[in-house]
Structure formats: structure tokens, C-alpha cells
Amino acid sequence: MAAALVLRTWSRAAGQLICVRYFQTCGNVHVLKPKYVCFFGYPPFKYSHPYQWLKTTAALQGQIVQFKLSDIGEGIREVTVKEWYVKEGDTVSQFDSICEVQSDKASVTITSRYDGVIKKLYYNLDDTAYVGKPLVDIETEALKDSEEDVVETPAVSHDEHTHQEIKGQKTLATPAVRRLAMENNIKLSEVIGSGKDGRILKEDILNYLEKQTGAILPPSPKAEIMPPPPKPKDRTIPIPISKPPVFIGKDRTEPVKGFHKAMVKTMSAALKIPHFGYCDEVDLTELVKLREELKPIAFARGIKLSFMPFFLKAASLGLLQFPILNASVDENCQNITYKASHNIGIAMDTEQGLIVPNVKNVQIRSIFEIATELNRLQKLGSAGQLSTNDLIGGTFTLSNIGSIGGTYAKPVILPPEVAIGALGTIKALPRFNEKGEVCKAQIMNVEKGERKPVLLNVYYAPRTMLNSVCLSLHNSTSQKQLKVATRFSDISPDRPGHL
């Protein structure tokens, strides 16, 4: 049985999607495989292939131009170099940012005047650079008859467009488009621009490429781009040619950094724990109704009431019956500690990633108190202000994959705990009631993972534990008990034996 478990941590602040996949096949555990996608690039700098660049200028060698620091204004003679946006060997286009310098409270972005490859940087960070002295050396493309660069464009327009003089004709294209054309050996004069004023856009280059590739492939009677209208007698099915799409995106490798690294280590340790999973569905129709009734009452007291407080309380009731599931084991599984408090953790998605704060002592809290505490943790979690105390001391965890829309999940136990529950989304599904009629029911899938060696001799416990959790959720008697509990919460929150 191969079960794929996806644990996604969102790092919204940095715009990074970090996707960590765990594969569990037949009880064996594969090492995780992190995969990193996308990044909000700053500076917006694209690297192209220098070798391709040089290929197009096979005949003539490029010339090295000294790009001097131009006059900044106000009689400024010297500046401090604060940040380099390029390094030696990078390809730059005209108007790309080269570096940031500072002079007397003015921050100046120096942009390139040429297209080419950076050959030398004349200054290090925090050095003083002088106006009129060389800043960088750029190896420009040699001037060819068919493609000419206008090296000095008068600074009139704010537009990022450069003009190419080609046999008296002006071709408008952005530096990115020109680079794309250069990389694919396309002469801009041969491309028809579809943009404003005959501007050549990226789509025009891609269309041009498609046409070119089509011309090279030998035409065959069956190979047609557009399938002909189907003739009733003719049974031949035309086979369309799929042209390889031109894609210039590049892979990006990054080291695993920060607490994600530590998290990865913990999860690897966690996966070494033999897992025993059990899954069932729970009918929550009554709970949904109850929550609808209680929501406005909670709101009047400034509490947002989700389903989680009910699940936490139900889990605690189940843990009272089966305290082994609230235990902790040491590293080598030699000692087991039955924890007295039910500190139930809830997986929370924050800017820092997946964090699991816990609600302390759920066993003595009422639904409203649990809801208040959850609100507090959620607020702190999104502000990045959770304290260490909120994050340590957990004894059992509930993972709410339903909140992001999933229905099935195989949760991973967080050591030193021995069990974890995963709750799916509540969905309206048709079910049979006692009379055998089809009715609408609110169904949720619950999965529980447990540590195998600990519970070998109580293998029946998971089922009964789950049943007790489920029972306490949709048993009408329990509903009334929960209802009573919430009403009494203000009067006597800490009465022993109180729900």
C-alpha cells in the first residue's frame, strides 16, 4: 500500500512554496524529497547563456567597453558602493540595474548603458567610487551590419524600449524580447511586430519560432496542424504534430535553510516511527446544527467558534478513556510516560510555515474556553508572536487538513507523542438513516496514526478510541452534555468532573 502524504508549508512572506513529499510504501519509509518552486525575484534580473551569446558573434570578437560612473547631479564627485546587482560573467542588457550607490542620503540606481557581459567590477562593497572613473567593464557585442545597437539613447522617454536601426528601419522591442531573439538566432527585422506601433512582443518571437520549426519538418499527408473537417467516408484520423513549446524558464536550487532544516530532521525522525493508521468517517450532522446554534452566542462574547473546539474536547474525552494515547516515549522507546494533562496541538499554517501550538489542559476546559484559547493562538500565530510555551509540551495532536480543503490525509506523528488525528473537510453526502431512507448527512473523514510498538498489545484500542471520539461527536446524548457544558462555562469553569 503506497500512501502519498503531502505536507505543504507555505512561506507566504517570502513568496516561496516549499513542498515536501513523503512516500510511504509497504511500511518502508523513503527519505523525503524536498522540492522548491518559484521565488519573487529581486532584483528582476534574468541570466541568459553567455556561450550562446558568443556563438552569434562567431566571426568578430566583442569589444570591452569601460562603463564610467556618470554624473549624478548636484556636483557630487564621489559615492559609496552599497550593493552590486551583477557579478563578473553576468549578461546585462541596456537599462538593467548594475549597482546601488549612496551619496549623502541619496540612493542612486546605476543602470547599464550597454548590452554585454560584465567582465570586471572595479569596486567592492562600501568602497568609494568616483564620478568619471570606470565602474565596470562590459564586453559588448561587436557591431554587425544587420543588428546595430544604439549605444547612447537620449534620455527623453521613460519607456523601457530600445530602438534598433536596421537599414533605416526602426524596430521596437524590449531588452527581454531582444535577448530572446538573440538566443534563438532570430533577426528582429524578419519578425512582424503585433504590438503598438509595430512593436515586437514576446508572442511574436514565439510565433516566428513555431513557423520556423514547422517549415523544417517534412509535411506528411496525415501530419496537419489543423485536423480537416471529418468526412463521413474518409476514416483516416489526422495526427496533429505537437510542436515543442519554447520555454526559457530555469531550474533553481536552494539550500534548505533555517528552522525548515530542523523541521526536516524532526520529520525524518518521525517517519522512522512505525505507524499504524486507522481511518473512519463520522456523521456530524448534529454537530453542524449545534455549532450553528452556538456561533452567535460565542460571537456575542467576542469568540470565533469553529469546529475545532468541539474536536479538541471530543479528543480529550477519548483520551480520558485511553490514556495510553496521551503518552510520551523517550528516544529509544524504553520508557513511556503517561501524561496527566491533555495538551492538544493543532497544526497551524503561518508565514513561517507549519507550526503546531497546543492548547494546555483541554481536560479541564469548557468548549468556550478552548475556543478562546484557540483564537488567542491563531492571532499570535499569524502575527508571528507565539511564545515558546505555546509550542512545547504537547501530548496529542490534531491536524486539520479539512481547513485547506482536503478529505484524506495520512498524518505523521510528532515525537515524543504517540498518536495523531487528522480531520478532513465536512462534506454533505447522501447516507442511509435508521429507516433506510436516503438523507443528507454531514460527513467527515478521520484518520488516526499511532505508534506501533507501544500499542501492540492494545491493537483494539484505536478502533474503540476512534469510536469514542466519534461517539462523543455525534451521539445525541453527548451533544446535550456538550451543550450543557457550554452554558455552564461562565458559572463554574473549573468544577471537577465538569465537561
Place this chain on the structure above:
Amino acid sequence: MLIPFSMKNCFQLLCNLKVPAAGFKNTVKSGLILQSISNNVYHNLAVEDWIHDHMNLEGKPVLFLWRNSPTVVIGRHQNPWQECNLNLMREEGVKLARRRSGGGTVYHDMGNINLTFFTTKKKYDRMENLKLVVRALKAVHPHLDVQATERFDLLVDGQFKISGTASKIGRNAAYHHCTLLCGTDRTFLSSLLKSPYQGIRSNATASTPALVKNLMEKDPTLTCEVVINAVATEYATSHQIDNHIHLINPTDETVFPGINSKAIELQTWEWIYGKTPKFSVDTSFTVLHEQSHVEIKVFIDVKNGRIEVCNIEAPDHWLPLEICDQLNSSLIGSKFSPIEMTVLTSILHRTHPGDDELHSKWNILCEKIKGIM
């Protein structure tokens, strides 16, 4: 004169200003005065970016007026740990922003006005702008002793700073912005702009502390509204344009296409903290252990806001060396931020279960380290 502005008019006006190289509409006046309806520093900074990147300022300079809810704004190349009290800011809900212009750290609240003068690079002249502001203030309060200094500050009575300056110069355009203190909470300002962090070594631009004063302390009638109108009037007179302040909404994509992504970038951790020039922290703290004090030394190098080198040295009898090494290696690559420290601590707890004494020592150590982040 504040005239409410219809969206269509504003859009058309800005379209006219976004002049292509070819044409030129003679109906456009040679200048524009804008005021933001938002108090969100990130949205307002994004407006500056947008105007700087997209508007053709040839012959048409722009004045932008804005105010922010409590925020500390640091310069492009500054170090927030060196410049302000980040712990206090987190407690009080004061935001932190990094602007794109150079210069030092300032505190904004609703009692402070920000003025941005947009011109072409050729017309960039800070002293001219400051003289304009001085004229505006003197028009409202003729006997006010206010003057611009060589450092482009505005001083009142020859010693109290009421305005600081910074600017950004690009390829074709430039902007010069300055603050103007009308009625800011001065006590709060000085407590926020005082860094409690010790042992920071850095080449980041340092701020020059100064004695400040509010204009309203000199003359209670110099409220923000009065000063805004005075500056706008003076700008209109100097540039021979209508004295109309156009209200703009910095989140409106139809008027400013692409502005929201600029605002988002300004709020990323990578921009605010990650752009801090490389620095190192060399400090120590003491911890109470069995009636004696244990000294723990901390050497951390931070690059791009992340810990590059980490050496936390604790005596072996208090914390075993290999545990210390584990902590050090876990911290490398982490953001220099308290929440990352908190999460790391909780993860370390999980990898060493059951050892309560170790856990409590770790907690103490981590709380101390968080105190320097």
C-alpha cells in the same frame, strides 16, 4: 484647496501624463499635486515607486503628500537592529518599513507629514524644494525661525529638527522626500528610535540623532491640515499650476496598474530585513545557575538577514558541548528573527524528549537570544 476628484478624471489625467515619446497634449498643466487617502506606509511607498518608474516627469513635476499610521521607516542601506527598538515595536504594534531612498531612520505617525518632490534627474534640486517648504511655513507663520541646513534638514530656532530628507535617483527620474513634524508623539519617537541591542558591528548607514520639535509646539495652529494646504499652495504658485490637491487611492489598479505587487514586495521579510548589509553581533549575557552566574558568549554573523555564522559558547558544566554545537548548527541559515528561534526551540524539544533539565536550560538560552533579535 481640497477638491474631491472623480476616478475617471484622475485616470485620464494620469494617462495624459504617461506620455509616449511621440505625442504631447498641450492641455496638460505643468505640474501635479497628489495626496494619498491611505495611511498604510507600504501602499504609500509603492506610490512613490510607481510614479518613479512609470510617469514621464519632463516638464511636469509632481508633489505627493502622505501620512502614515505609526511606523518606523529605515533607509535603503540601514540596519534595523542598530536603528530602532524592534522588541518595543512588536509589543506596541508599530510597523517597520524600508524605503528605497537612502538616509537615516525616521518615525512616522499621523502627526507627521511626508512630502515627495518628483522631478526629472536634471531638475533634481533638494535645496530648492526645502526653500519652498520654508516659504510655505512662513506664509502661515511669518515670524517662524525656520531654515534649511547643509545636511538638508529643517531646523526651528536654530537647533530643533522638524524635517529630515532622503532621495532616490534613477535613470531619468529622481525624487526627494522629507518629513515634517507637526504633532508627533515625541516621547514615543525617542524610545522607538533607540536601539537596545549591544555589540552590533556593521557598515550600514548610521542615523544621526537629533533633538526634534513639533511645529504645533511653536504655534498650535500649525496642524497637519494647515501645513499640507500651505505647502500645496506654495507649490502651485511656484510651478504656476492650479492649486488643486488630487486625492488618490494607492490600491487602485486601474489608476496605477501593477502597484499592488510593488506594495507586496515592500512588505516581504526579504526586503525589510533581508536587505540589511552584512553585520555581526558580539555580545554576552549571564544566566543564573545554582546560586552562581554563568556567562554565555554569543558571536553571530548575519548576511541578508540570515545567520551565516553562529557561535554560542556556554560553559560545559551548564550545557554539554555537543548540545551547544547542535544548537549552533541548527541556527545556521535561520532568519535572525525571534519567531524562527521559538519554532526552532520547540523542534529541538521534540528531538530530545524527556530531558526536562535540558529543556529548561534551552528555554532560558533561547529567550535570551530572542532578546537580541
